Amino acid sequence: MEYFSPTSVEDAVSILHKYGERSRLIAGGTDLMVDMRFKDQPDCLVNINRLSNLSFIKPDEDCLRIGALTTIRELEANHLIKTRFRVLWNAAHQFASLQIRNAATIGGNIARASPAGETLAPLLTLEAKARFVTADGEQLLPLERFFLGPGRTALGAGGLLTGIEVPYPDDGARGVYLKHAVRGPMDIVVVGVATTITFDGRSAVNEARIGLAAVGPTPMRARGSEQLLQGKHLDLPLIEEAARGAAEEAKPISDHRASAEYRRWIVESLTRRALTQAWQNV
Amino acid sequence: MIEIALNVNGKEHHASLQPYLSLMDFLRDMLGYKGVKVCCSTGECGACTVYMNGKLVNSCVTLAAAADSGEITTVEGLASNGKLHPVQIAFIETGASQCGYCTPGFIMSAKVLLDEHPNPTVDDIKDVISGNICRCTGYTKIIEAIQLAASIQLAEQVYGD
Known part of the structure; x- marks a missing residue:
């Protein structure tokens, strides 16, 4: 098994581009570690935990930006999310155990594209958009068009989700x-x-x-x-x-x-x- | 094989390991910390719970490589100067360890709670141990143990050790 721990999004994407379907990204690991133990081992493992600039919750003027490596626990502990984005907070709060919330990332939950993914239905109702990078460049896509099937997204085999953009719901929402x-x-x-x-x-x-x-x-x-x-x-x-x-x-x-x-x-x-x-x- | 360096319970370790190895297997099989228990291996039961950089995680679903340059604490690292942590004392006093297999994981979760909430409610306790499963189903004594641990900890703060 080849192993990479890239320090830039560009490097990560070029590794994914090279290995395609044979590669797997790992962030929190709460899903992939189980797959690797009981199902398949990829030829190439790309640990993205050193892309530390993908961990943020940033309230910009037009929308709330959340980095892909932000953990579910960080969402749960965020006051703005608890008050203005209650539907997402509800999902983060009911997300498995503290152990899992400390490790699992919002990016992993989205990129995994499980129909049962805990944050996904809430994010659809917030009309959130996915920001991702492929070999062709950067894209911003509404989440509703990002999910293509169970485990399948617009990322394909070579894309890296860098974060999401969530419009502010109206004050009384x-x-x-x-x-x-x-x-x-x-x-x-x-x-x-x-x-x-x-x-x-x-x-x-x-x-x-x-x-x-x-x-x-x-x-x-x-x-x-x-x-x-x-x-x-x-x-x-x-x-x-x-x-x-x-x-x-x-x-x-x-x-x-x-x-x-x-x-x-x-x-x-x-x-x-x-x-x-x-x-x-x- | 990849190289990592990390600190476990205050001690520096360097190791060469397979990239897919879990932190649980690494701590047990390569470093000998057998207080990290193997049970579900899917992140559901909490028997393998450790702290990674101060955060409670399931080591079975954590990549050992992700702990590179990090700090790990296992149950073996909770006692200081030969003195058990209040949570450990309380588990012994109340008989909250039954078969004992889940105990290290419960102790790690309970300590995190008491670090943040020195005087927790029963609901706080149930919340924090929701990621730990006791197959003996002895939750009543476990909750009592954590309540007692809180009292011991408060008493130590007031009266000293």
């Missing part, structure tokens, strides 16, 4: 992330539902965004339910209708964690709960 897992935060989600909602005045929905995790090949938005809510006053019947709509839009599969039918029930239930929480907190 309500963010909620709910997960259903058998063993609580330690477990992979059966279903996750994220909502980011802004209200006009007391209960008229200005904009609703609903993100679903683990119910399709990529994390997804429930666009139909979002449109249903747009401009309307929230009440219980409307919440019920939106929750049923989200369950219909979901594209779950049956696997050892849950059946597709069960996952749709959970989408409905969590969407109802998330919208109700957002509504009651207006």
Whole structure:
């Protein structure tokens, strides 16, 4: 096995370009170490922990910039994220154990592109963008177009995610992330539902965004339910209708964690709960 | 093979190792720190918990190479001048070690909590040990031990050792 520990993004990308599919990037290692022990060993291991300038949480004027090597624990401990980006904070707070949160990075969670990835549905509802570098140069892509399938992203085999850019939600925005897992935060989600909602005045929905995790090949938005809510006053019947709509839009599969039918029930239930929480907190 | 240099429990080590080696396997098999326990090897049970540069991590899912130029503390490094850490004393006093296999990991997590919250609530304790699994299911005594450790630590601060 070849091993590299590059100190610049350019070096890292040229190594990835050379080794392609045969290489693996390692940051926190919480996923890849398990793969290397029980599944496959890559021909080339690229440790990016020395790219220390990729670890930052930077509130710029236009958006919040988060470096790919920022740990989940750093997100959880950040006051701005806790207050303004509550949906993302919820996900970071419910992310496995302290041991894992100290090591796992936001970049790893995104680049891994698991449909159940904890921060992904919340980031979709924040309309975050991925910034990455390939041999062809730097790109900025909305996360919704970044995810291509389970474990597949626009990075391909040679791209390096350097960070994300998250627009500030409106001042009154309500963010909620709910997960259903058998063993609580330690477990992979059966279903996750994220909502980011802004209200006009007391209960008229200005904009609703609903993100679903683990119910399709990529994390997804429930666009139909979002449109249903747009401009309307929230009440219980409307919440019920939106929750049923989200369950219909979901594209779950049956696997050892849950059946597709069960996952749709959970989408409905969590969407109802998330919208109700957002509504009651207006 | 790659070369790394690191500090474990205050002692400098240089080693030549395979790049894919986990910190857990490195600490146990190459340096002999057997207080780092092997259990799930997937980052779920916390038996292999150590501090890397002051942070609580699962050494089974940490690359040994990532510890290059770093500082590691294992359970063997908690006692100072032959005196056990309050968390260790409390685990003995309350009988919180049952089969004992998960104990080093629990002790490492508990110490991190007490460093930050000298007087933790039961919920704080449950939060910090959520990444550690006890197969004897003896959580009640473990929680009691951590509460006792907090009292010992506070008493030491007030009355001295």
